[in-house]
Amino acid sequence: MKIVFLDRDSVSLETLLRKPVFAHEWVQYPRTSSTEAAERIADADIVVVNKVKIDAETLSKAPRLKLLAVAATGTDNIDLQACQQRGIVVSNVRNYAVHTVPEHTFALIFALRRSLCAYRDAVKAGRWQEAAQFCFFDHPIRDLAGSTLGVIGDGVLGQSVASIGRALGMRVLFTAHKGRTDPTSFYMPFEEVLHQADVITLHCPLNDHTRHMIGSDELKQMTRKPLLINTGRGGLVDESAVGPALQAGHISGAAFDVTSVEPPPSDHPFMTLLDRPDFILTPHVAWASAEAIQALADQLIDNIEAFVSGQPVNQVIPRP
Structure with a gap:
């Protein structure tokens, strides 16, 4: 059985990636472009992939393919419908980032809420010496206790972020993508969370319902001038609207770990914001603690071994 890992460098090379226990041929590439993928998986039985795009045309060139083992949770780079039509199983890695992403999320929140970057830069520029007293107050500092945290998405990561927020004394509101109506859920209406939240953080998948779920219109509805945090997926926010929203004061800060194109090109709208405090x-590293990457690698091989044993786990089902 031939296993091809298309983008091995997407998982830290310091991570132990054990080989499956069954007889196999293992081929790996540091990186694979979309134009190289079809040729590299042409005779593969199992393909391991993180971020390489696998569309219907690419799949058509791989007649032996039985399993796509995704070395991540998100599968928006995979044509799931085409896999289903071909009978190709798609598995992903789940819950490995339950600590690392929430911790990174709050690192960003703390940095903005307490103006840590701005104060560090000011000290570096000599502002403390200029102050002629023991401190200075050039940038706002706000506590999180007593503020309202709006969480978009109530999966494992959203729930973990909410738990940290509550421990810090925050009021937590959950919502889903705009337009979703579910009277039996605990979600607040999307627009209501935009109005009430002091911090809004995104922890939902990218799909047709969530793409650009926050754009210029939604940013203008954020009456409490919240922080906007995206450690979920690039494309959830209209990135061209973030700079104008900061400039207009619709939001008091923004932090992103993801962009719609990665790495972002030099003309990406975020590139003009990097000097703003x-x-x-x-660079898409919220998931990447040493502990989380090792857990991902272990579960990835577990998924492959389970499939070969005839008991596949963590199967991804296409949306109806």
Whole structure:
């Protein structure tokens, strides 16, 4: 059985990636472009992939393919309908980031809420010496206790973020994508959370319902001038609207760990915001604590072994 890992470098090379226990041939590539994928998986039985796009045309060139083992949770790079039509099983890795993503989320929240980057830069520029006293107050500092946290998405990560928020004394509101109506759920209406939240954080998948769920119109509805945090997926927010919203004061800060194109090109709208003290961009590393990556690697191989044993787990079902 031939296993091809298309983008091995997407999982830290310091991570122990054990080989499956069954007889196999293992082939791995550091990176694979979308134009290289079809040729590289042509004779594969199992393909391991993180972020390489696998569309219907690519799948058509892989007649032996039986399993797509995604080395991540998100599967928006996979044509799930085409896999279903071909009878190809898709598995993903779940719940490995239950600590690392929420911790990164709050690192960003704390940094913005307490103006840590702005104060660090001011000290570096000599502002403390200029103050002629023991401190200075050039940038706002706000507590999280007593504020309202709006969480979009109530999966494992959203719930973990909410637990940390409650421990810090925050009031937590959950909502889903705009337009969703579910009278039996605990969700508040999307627009109501936009109005009430002091911090809004995104923890939902990217799909047709959630793409650009926050754009210029939604940013203008954020009456409490919240922080906007996205450690979920690039594309959940209309990225071209973030700079104008910061400039107009509709939001008091924004922090992103993801962008719609990764890495972002030099003309990406975020590239003009990097010197702002109220904006932080990190390079899609919220998931990447050493502990989380090892858990991901272990579960990835578990998924492959379970499939080969005839008991597949963590199967991804296409949306109806």
